[in-house]
Amino acid sequence: MKYLEFEKEIQELEQKRDLLRHEGVGNRENLAKELSRIESKLKRKTEEIYKSLNPWQKTLVARHETRPHTLDYIEALIDDFTPLAGDRLFAEDAAMVSGLGRFRGHSVVVLGLEKGNSTQTRLEHNFGMSKPEGYRKAVRMMELANHFNLPVLTFIDTAGAYPGVDAEARGQAEAIAKAMEKSFNISVPLIACVIGEGGSGGAIALAVADKVLMLENSIYSVISPEGCASILWRDASMAKEASKALHLTAQDLLKLKVIDEIIPEPLGGAHRNPAEAMKNAGDVFEKHLKELDKIDTQQLKGKRRDKFLQMTRDVSLKK
Amino acid sequence: MNWLTNYVRPKIKNMMSQKEIPDNLWEKCPSCEKIIFVKELDKNLRVCPECGYHFKITPEKRLSLLFDNGEYTLVSVPQVADDPLHFSDLKKYADRLKASRAKTNQEDAILVAHGRINSHRVVVAVFNFGFMGGSMGRAVGEALISAVDLALLQEASLIIVPASGGARMQEGILSLMQMARTTMAVQKLKEKGLPYLVLLTHPTTGGVTASFAMLGDITLSEPGAIIGFAGARVIAQTIREKLPDDFQTAEYLHDHGMVDMIVKRKDLNKTLGRIIDLLTVRLKK
Numbered sequence: 001m002k003y004l005e006f007e008k009e010i011q012e013l014e015q016k017r018d019l020l021r022h023e024g025v026g027n028r029e030n031l032a033k034e035l036s037r038i039e040s041k042l043k044r045k046t047e048e049i050y051k052s053l054n055p056w057q058k059t060l061v062a063r064h065e066t067r068p069h070t071l072d073y074i075e076a077l078i079d080d081f082t083p084l085a086g087d088r089l090f091a092e093d094a095a096m097v098s099g100l101g102r103f104r105g106h107s108v109v110v111l112g113l114e115k116g117n118s119t120q121t122r123l124e125h126n127f128g129m130s131k132p133e134g135y136r137k138a139v140r141m142m143e144l145a146n147h148f149n150l151p152v153l154t155f156i157d158t159a160g161a162y163p164g165v166d167a168e169a170r171g172q173a174e175a176i177a178k179a180m181e182k183s184f185n186i187s188v189p190l191i192a193c194v195i196g197e198g199g200s201g202g203a204i205a206l207a208v209a210d211k212v213l214m215l216e217n218s219i220y221s222v223i224s225p226e227g228c229a230s231i232l233w234r235d236a237s238m239a240k241e242a243s244k245a246l247h248l249t250a251q252d253l254l255k256l257k258v259i260d261e262i263i264p265e266p267l268g269g270a271h272r273n274p275a276e277a278m279k280n281a282g283d284v285f286e287k288h289l290k291e292l293d294k295i296d297t298q299q300l301k302g303k304r305r306d307k308f309l310q311m312t313r314d315v316s317l318k319k
Numbered sequence: 320m321n322w323l324t325n326y327v328r329p330k331i332k333n334m335m336s337q338k339e340i341p342d343n344l345w346e347k348c349p350s351c352e353k354i355i356f357v358k359e360l361d362k363n364l365r366v367c368p369e370c371g372y373h374f375k376i377t378p379e380k381r382l383s384l385l386f387d388n389g390e391y392t393l394v395s396v397p398q399v400a401d402d403p404l405h406f407s408d409l410k411k412y413a414d415r416l417k418a419s420r421a422k423t424n425q426e427d428a429i430l431v432a433h434g435r436i437n438s439h440r441v442v443v444a445v446f447n448f449g450f451m452g453g454s455m456g457r458a459v460g461e462a463l464i465s466a467v468d469l470a471l472l473q474e475a476s477l478i479i480v481p482a483s484g485g486a487r488m489q490e491g492i493l494s495l496m497q498m499a500r501t502t503m504a505v506q507k508l509k510e511k512g513l514p515y516l517v518l519l520t521h522p523t524t525g526g527v528t529a530s531f532a533m534l535g536d537i538t539l540s541e542p543g544a545i546i547g548f549a550g551a552r553v554i555a556q557t558i559r560e561k562l563p564d565d566f567q568t569a570e571y572l573h574d575h576g577m578v579d580m581i582v583k584r585k586d587l588n589k590t591l592g593r594i595i596d597l598l599t600v601r602l603k604k
Contacts, residue, residue: 161529163549163557168567171577173528173548180502181534200486200495201529201548208499222486222495222526232408232488246491247404256403258492308503309464312457312493316403 004060006049010268013042046268053217055243059225061217061269062196068274069128070097070112070155073195076278077285078103078110084144087136090170095126095162096134098141103153104286109145111138111206112155115196128197129162132175135205139175139182146186149297151289154192154206159224161202176205183208184308187301189292191285193263194218194250195270210304211288212258214250215277216265220258221248247317256315261288348372350543364584373521373541373584378430378445381480381520385443385588391434394442394469396426396462403457404491412489419450427458428483431466433473437592439599440475442466446482448522453483455527456490460497463531467504476514476595477505481532485525498530505531514598516591519546519569519578533577537594539587540569540578 003011017038020031053061061067074081078101085092097112113130116122145152161172183190192209198220207220214220223231225243230236253259263281270277292300345354350372360367364384365374376384383389406412420426428450433442444466446453463479470477486494508515517535521544528548540546547567555562565571572578582590596603 161548163553165554165558165560165562165566168547168549168554169571169575171533171575174533174577176529176548177498177502177531177533180499180530181506184499184503184506201498201526204495204498205529208502220492222491223488228408228488234409242408245404245406245408246488248492253492256492258496305503305506308496308499311500312460312496314400315493316400317405319405 002065004057004064006053006057006060009045010042010049013038013045017042043267046272050217050268054240055219055246055249056225056240058217058249059197059219059239059243061271062215062219064196064269064271065117066274067196067269067271068278069117070114070157070195072274073155073278073281074099074101074110074112076275077282078108081110084141085137087133087140089133089136091131091133093126093131093134093137094124095128095130095158096137097125097155098137100150103289104282106289107150109141109150109152110155111141111152113158113202113206115157126162128158129160130158130202130205131162131164131167132170132172135161135172135175135179138179138206142179142182142186142190145188149188151189151191151292152186152209153285154190154209156192156194156198156203156206156220157196158199158202159197160199161205173201176201179205180208184305185301187297189289189295189300190304191288191292193281193285194220194259195281199224208304208308210292210300210307211260213261213263213281213284213288214253214259215263215270215281216250217269218250219243219248220250220253221246252317255317256312258311346374348374366584371542371583373543375448375482375521376584377449378425378447381445382430382432382434382443384584385436385478385480385518385591386432386434386441387436387438387588387592391432391443394431394433394465396429396431396458396465399427399458399461402489403493404489406489406491408489415451415489423447423450425450427462428453428455429459429462431462431469433469433475436476436478436588437596439592439595440473441478441591441595442470442473442475443478443480445480446520446527448482448484451487453481453527454485454487454494455483455497455501456487456494457497459487460500463497463501464504467507470508470513471511474511474513476516476599477508478516478518478591479531479535480518480520481523481527482520483523483525483527485527495526498526501531502534505534509536514595516594518582518587518591519572520544522546524548524550536598537580538578539580539582539590540572541584541587542569542581544569546572546578 115128190209225239229238266273351370
């Protein structure tokens with residue numbers, strides 16, 4: 001378990017708990033008593049810390065390396081997952097996972113940005129940073145979904161689209177724009193979920209949806225706090241300040257009506273109990289999918305467009 | 320790693336300061352370093368007579384050289400409340416807005432006008448890079464949406480002329496959402512079969528490139544314009560290699576299939592007029 005800088009007290013209590021569990025000394029009755037005392041203290045402490053995370057701390061939780069990633073969600077929520085590859089133009093992009101599968105009985109198309117969870121898989125998935133071929137594959141998948149009248153589920157977890165010479169040469173900007181354009185032009189339900197990091201253009205390419213959801217401790221922003229700090233403060237170490245100024249938390253984005261719902265995370269964050277986090281996400285997807293299924297397909301596209309037309313109008317945060 | 324990390328700040332700063340040389344008798348060409356009389360430069364549409372470098376021009380000048388006989392009517396765009404996030408970095412966003420308004424005499428980073436090109440009705444939206452780097456926040460988003468609505472109403476063509484560092488960070492997620500909103504807006508023109516043309520000018524990067532700017536039915540660019548998604552500095556840091564000399568220039572994009580034509584400033588009215596005519600007049604007697 002990797003502990004974050006603000007989890008020191010949690011770390012100590014968890015270590016004590018584990019010591020007691022594995023190397024218990026003294027009589028069994030005292031041991032059980034002490035264990036339950038520590039466990040309730042741990043619960044209280046974790047609640048206390050996680051209830052009042054600041055935006056920078058949430059950024060760290062959103063990026064936590066053992067937080068469930070796209071492939072974990074697919075494993076947990078999608079039966080018969082059948083990965084599909086390639087943009088039919090240039091290449092397969094492993095940062096963008098895509099395929100067919102069954103979500104609680106519904107046949108769906110799944111798209112998601114995968115960061116990887118070991119050195120090897122991070123390299124394989126290019127740290128979750130898609131190139132144009134990834135976004136073009138996403139367009140292809142949305143067309144497939146539309147053709148067979150299947151809903152689309154997207155999982156967003158990326159620092160951003162890949163900044164590289166090859167990506168620019170092949171039209172990174174155009175690929176992202178086309179992914180958003182396609183999202184406005186298909187008639188099937190689209191549900192997008194930011195599960196960790198929603199990094200700017202690379203994220204919104206998959207987040208033009210009927211329902212945009214965010215995990216409780218995920219972030220979604222026009223620019224990373226570090227990037228913002230280095231431009232506006234001319235000092236990347238001001239990232240903490242920038243994270244506050246950007247209002248990138250799920251809670252602020254809900255207030256700004258940019259997202260539709262927050263998916264609760266288990267006590268201490270999704271990385272402490274991935275199964276519960278993913279089940280919560282599944283329950284919320286299912287609820288929205290059932291509602292969206294009732295809407296006539298032609299109306300659905302119009303409603304999606306209206307939602308984005310109204311978005312950002314007449315909203316502001318209190319001082 | 321974000322596209323806005325990218326701004327290529329030193330370069331942009333440079334350009335902005337060059338524009339405001341107090342001694343306004345002459346300017347130095349940043350490309351060939353020739354000293355040029357401002358009068359001569361203006362007469363030549365602010366294109367270096369020596370090497371053809373296209374200097375920045377004000378949105379008003381841009382509008383007058385695009386429309387027939389330089390005639391156009393400015394359109395008022397929706398009023399948008401300032402500073403929705405109460406953003407403050409080293410300076411308050413509210414103060415930055417005030418300063419930009421004083422400097423440019425404009426409400427925000429965009430002007431919308433209508434008029435005629437080759438006698439065809441056209442709506443033009445022009446970015447002002449001098450207003451907070453032409454960045455796109457709510458005001459720019461709403462202005463673009465209203466430009467689309469006006470084109471629909473007039474059954475006119477729409478030309479957008481971006482010059483922008485990307486989304487306006489000071490409006491946080493609300494600026495990111497303008498990428499989706501403007502992308503959606505231009506769909507309406509496409510569905511009505513009205514021409515949507517983009518004229519890329521120097522520089523166009525980040526979230527502006529990755530939305531409406533790359534979705535034109537036809538995309539033109541001025542010579543030498545820097546156009547890209549991620550900034551060159553960030554890319555150089557990521558790959559730790561020297562970038563190609565012409566990287567992210569209009570010519571580079573043209574050669575990589577992202578831009579239809581590179582058009583010199585003096586030929587813009589004629590070329591745009593011909594394109595609109597060819598797209599909309601099927602049979603000419």
